[in-house]
Structures are given as C-alpha cells and as structure tokens.
Amino acid sequence: MRNSMRLMLATCGTVALASAAPADTIRIGITQNNVGIDSYQTTYERAFIEAADANDDVEVIVLDAGGDVARQISQMQDLIQQDVDAIIIWPTDGQALVPAVRNAHREGIPVIVTNSNIAEAGMDFIAAFSGPNNIQQGIYSAEMMCEALDGEGQIVQITGMPGYTTAIERQQGFDDRLAELCPDVVQLDIQPGDWNRERAQRTMETFLTRFDDIDGVYSGDDNMGVGALNAAIDAGRAEGMVFIGATNFAVGYDAMERGEYWGSVYQSPVDDARAALQTALDVLAGEDVPKLNYFDTPKITQENMHEFDRPVF
Amino acid sequence: MLLTRLKAGGPAIAKQGILIAFIVFMIVFALMSDRFLTTANIMSVFRQATIIGVIALGVTIVVIGGNLDLSVGSMLSFATVLVVDLHDKIGPELAIPVMVAATLCLGAINGFLIGILRLNSLIVTLGMLSAIQGLVLIYSGGQNVDIADQSGTWFAIFGRGAIFGIATPIIIFLGLALIFHVIMTTMPFGRRVHAVGGNPTASVFSGIPRSRIVFMTYLISALCVAVAAIILGSRVMGSQNNVGQGYELQVLAAVILGGTSLLGGSGSILRTVLGVLMLAFIQNGLILMGQPYYTQWLVTWAVIIIAVWLDVAAKRGRLFSPIA
Numbered sequence: 001m002r003n004s005m006r007l008m009l010a011t012c013g014t015v016a017l018a019s020a021a022p023a024d025t026i027r028i029g030i031t032q033n034n035v036g037i038d039s040y041q042t043t044y045e046r047a048f049i050e051a052a053d054a055n056d057d058v059e060v061i062v063l064d065a066g067g068d069v070a071r072q073i074s075q076m077q078d079l080i081q082q083d084v085d086a087i088i089i090w091p092t093d094g095q096a097l098v099p100a101v102r103n104a105h106r107e108g109i110p111v112i113v114t115n116s117n118i119a120e121a122g123m124d125f126i127a128a129f130s131g132p133n134n135i136q137q138g139i140y141s142a143e144m145m146c147e148a149l150d151g152e153g154q155i156v157q158i159t160g161m162p163g164y165t166t167a168i169e170r171q172q173g174f175d176d177r178l179a180e181l182c183p184d185v186v187q188l189d190i191q192p193g194d195w196n197r198e199r200a201q202r203t204m205e206t207f208l209t210r211f212d213d214i215d216g217v218y219s220g221d222d223n224m225g226v227g228a229l230n231a232a233i234d235a236g237r238a239e240g241m242v243f244i245g246a247t248n249f250a251v252g253y254d255a256m257e258r259g260e261y262w263g264s265v266y267q268s269p270v271d272d273a274r275a276a277l278q279t280a281l282d283v284l285a286g287e288d289v290p291k292l293n294y295f296d297t298p299k300i301t302q303e304n305m306h307e308f309d310r311p312v313f
Numbered sequence: 314m315l316l317t318r319l320k321a322g323g324p325a326i327a328k329q330g331i332l333i334a335f336i337v338f339m340i341v342f343a344l345m346s347d348r349f350l351t352t353a354n355i356m357s358v359f360r361q362a363t364i365i366g367v368i369a370l371g372v373t374i375v376v377i378g379g380n381l382d383l384s385v386g387s388m389l390s391f392a393t394v395l396v397v398d399l400h401d402k403i404g405p406e407l408a409i410p411v412m413v414a415a416t417l418c419l420g421a422i423n424g425f426l427i428g429i430l431r432l433n434s435l436i437v438t439l440g441m442l443s444a445i446q447g448l449v450l451i452y453s454g455g456q457n458v459d460i461a462d463q464s465g466t467w468f469a470i471f472g473r474g475a476i477f478g479i480a481t482p483i484i485i486f487l488g489l490a491l492i493f494h495v496i497m498t499t500m501p502f503g504r505r506v507h508a509v510g511g512n513p514t515a516s517v518f519s520g521i522p523r524s525r526i527v528f529m530t531y532l533i534s535a536l537c538v539a540v541a542a543i544i545l546g547s548r549v550m551g552s553q554n555n556v557g558q559g560y561e562l563q564v565l566a567a568v569i570l571g572g573t574s575l576l577g578g579s580g581s582i583l584r585t586v587l588g589v590l591m592l593a594f595i596q597n598g599l600i601l602m603g604q605p606y607y608t609q610w611l612v613t614w615a616v617i618i619i620a621v622w623l624d625v626a627a628k629r630g631r632l633f634s635p636i637a
Contacts, residue, residue: 042455
C-alpha cells in the first residue's frame, strides 16, 4: 500500500524518499511551485531534501505543482489525506490556494507558506510564512543606489513580470525608500523586463534612445540587470553608469567582479529551503513562531562580494 | 465609402491596408517623439525585431500551407539553451551545427505528425510546446546557461556585430526574408505550399505531394527558429530555460498583422516583415512616449484588430459585410 502510494506520488511530481521510519518521526509534506523552471527552485529543492535527510526525525514527501494551480490544490488534498504532521506550500497563486490552505487548517494540519506569501485572506489559516522580505530587498537596493550616486542623479527602473508579488513588492520598497532617502535622484521611467534578459535588454535600448543622461539602472533581478548592462555596453554608455539589481545571479556576481555592476541583494535558495523546514519544525515543536519569518538577504556590493559564495544559478 | 472609392480608384492600394496603417503609425509616433525617426532608433528597433522576425518568416510559410506552429516559443528556448551551453563545451563552430541539427529533428517530428500522419496542427504543436519545454528542463536541470568569454568569442558577430555599419541580425533577417519571398512567389515549392493550404484535396488530385510539402514547411519553421536562437544567444550571451516563452503568440500576431490568412492558401513574406516591424515600432514608440506597459498591451491588441479588419474590408470592398 505504502509503495503504491509512493508510485502514485512519483507520477505527479518529484518525490524524495526517506527510509521507512518509526511511528514517532515527523512527516512533513511540501508542494512546490515549479521546480526546474529556474535554477533557484531547482537548488531550493535539492537543499530542502538535504536538510531533511540530515535530520533523522524527519520524513518528507516532496511534491511539485509544475506551476499548475489545479495540480497544487489536489496535491494539498493528497497531503491532507495522508495526514501529514505539517504542510509546506510554495503557492503557484497566492489567491487561488486560500481554500486549500483553509481545508488543511480545518483538519488541524499546520500550513507553512514558503518563499512567496499567500493572499491576505489566507493569513488566518497559516501557521507561519517563511521567505525573503521583498520590500526590504527593494529598500536595500534604493539605499545602494543612493550611496552609489551620492544622492543625486537620474535613473531608470526595469521591473519583473507585471502582477507578480515579488516584482510589485521590490518596486514598492525601492520607490518608497528612494523618495524618502534621496529625493534628488529622479526616476525617469519604469518599464517591465518580465524577468527575461533579452526583454530587459530591449527595454534598456529604448531607454538609451529616449534619455541622453542616465546615471543609474535598478533592475528587479540580476538576470535583467545584466541584460540592461549588455545594452549600455553595446551603446558605449556603460562607463560611469551605476547598475543595481536584486537576487544576485552568477552572471551578476561575475559582472560585479569585473567592476561593471555595482551591487545587488544576496538571496540564497539554500537559506530559503532550510528556513522553511526549520519554521515547520519550530511550529510542530509548539514554539511561539511569529507569522512572518524572513531569512536574511544582505546587500552584496563590489566591496564585500568575496564574503559570499558565487551563486549557483 | 472611402474604402469603396479606394478600391475603385486602385485595387492595388486598397490591398495594402497594413502598409497604410504602418505609415500612419510612423507619422503619429514621429510627431509625438522627436527621438522616434532617428537613424539610431530605427536601427535599434530593426535589430530588436529580428528574433521574432526570423521565426515569423518560417511560421508564415507554415500558415500559408494551412497549418499552425505554436511550438516555436519553446523550440526557441531549446535551441538557445543548447547553442549557448555547447558553445563553452565544444566551441561555437561545432555548437551551431549540432544545435541546428537537433532543432531540425524537432521540426521533423512536427512535420511527421502533421504532414504524414495528418494530425491536427493546433493539437500537435500545442503539445510540442510543453513537451519541448520539458525537454529543455531535463537537459539543463533548471540551470541558466552562460557564455564565459563574452568579449573573445567570434560567436558575438551574429547578435552584436555589424557588416558595413548595418547590424548583422538585420542583414540575416532581411536576407532570409528576401530568399523566402523569392521561393514563395516564383518557385514551384512556393506555389505548391499555396495550393496545399488553399485546397488540400484538390492539391492531392493535382498530383502535389501534400505530405512532403507540409513536412517541408515545418522543417523551414524549425530552421528559422535555429537561426533566431543563434541571434538571441549571441545577443544575450546566455539563456534562461524559458527564454522563448510567449514568443509563439507574438510571432503569430505579426503573421496575422501581415495579412496571412489563418485558413491557409494566402499570405506574403514581405507583409509579415511589415507586421513584425509594426509591432516592434509600436512597442518602441509607446515607451519613447513614456506610456506604461499596459497601454502597450492595449494598443497592440487594438492595432491587430483594426489592421485585420481593414485588410478584410479591403478584400471585400466594404467595411461591413453580411457575408464573408
């Protein structure tokens, strides 16, 4: 029975198998957003399984929704049926998953949301959120931009995919902090780069045509930031232009090493995964866990970059 | 009616609804932004349009042949990831032919299923869209790929280089467009594609090897994707797994804007080029005017609808018609 269950799980997602465990082990199910779609999520999954393997008291059931809301809802139901001790969810859609989370809550199974939060309406039904603070990341980027420009200049902003919580929160944190900290830094325009390097490159090329004087560029992540950098280098205008990003990618790290990229925000998928598991364990241990648990995502600049490992993605 | 008179005055002009719309848009944007009609901007937009453009050439031929190809988006992801990844492993001189061969294989699968087995092209290529994306993820393990030595490789010529002051991707795009235009308008293959798309049954009775023709159109489509991947990989010097996501719809929009009939049998390579450029200039013009992105989405949609309507109206000779 147990084997056929595993077989069934294997068909609908990735499954990590802990060895058959005694009854007092903690069983935690996780349903992820879309493993394999980017290296962040791939690394996250690997780190999560490693962290769980390292703990003998924990057995994990690892599922992946493949970006599909309907599949994630049925995975939630499966995990409830299996009566796991806790469910960790990386929501494919913060709004649509609220009823599924409420069901788990009604069955008495604590739900921990990881990486990107559930909609406001679902906050009452979750035990805790664990993940990066994207508003804080935007604030960090604004502070770096201010410092790099000495509080004065003209900048453009390239945001992530319109409508994505991460994109919205980073922009919000950046815009608010920038206006507050250095009002003399003017944002000429804000356009999306859709998390896509080529798209960001196109957007930046148009900015370069439109504005004769650009002192700095803030991008919602380094992947897009490097696209903007490519465009500026191509136009022969990268010299003296300040590039600030977020979610430090390997390409951003390398560009920083070459002195072409000023700074970013370091967000490790390994820390993200470990924090999620730890939060779940804390909740199960009956500790008084705050609703919002942010793991540290520090500033990384040309100066302090060697304190950090080169990102794996 | 203006259009009726237009048609009476010169059927040749009336047929060029898209060209007229294109010129009107260029004039409007030029009045709104003094940066718009500069050589630098026009060259920049041309270069940006080449990736979508090259793919649209192949898809135009598929559509004229009476089919659809929605798999080009993830095929582009596949080809770009492959050529960028292999660049550092076996060098660009080997990476390019290996990638082209692999991409042609995917095109051959499409061609076999649709041409030989006669399956519905919408279903087959929609399935291929996700199947190929899965293939990319298996190949790359979710990792982004990058070219380490970006300034030293000759691979840079395709996306970043220039010949006689004109960017290489523009030359590739216009060169391919010209070749395909000649093939489609003057050579037997072009006439056969039109015949197969226009009336498949009649074409078979006329002795046209329909299966082979359809198969060929998908090979051409895959070849165009491979060329676009070379431009994209060289321009960005790296690739995400899902870099081509959503490109299939932009490509299809450009093809439709160019007046190619989704029912097959009629269409033009050169007007697809116009469609591609028009979409690219609209996006560029609206950013130059400082419009937010959702305006771009709305305007792009409106332009497609109006252009298609004008096109149909020009063919019918009137704006409103109770019969098609």
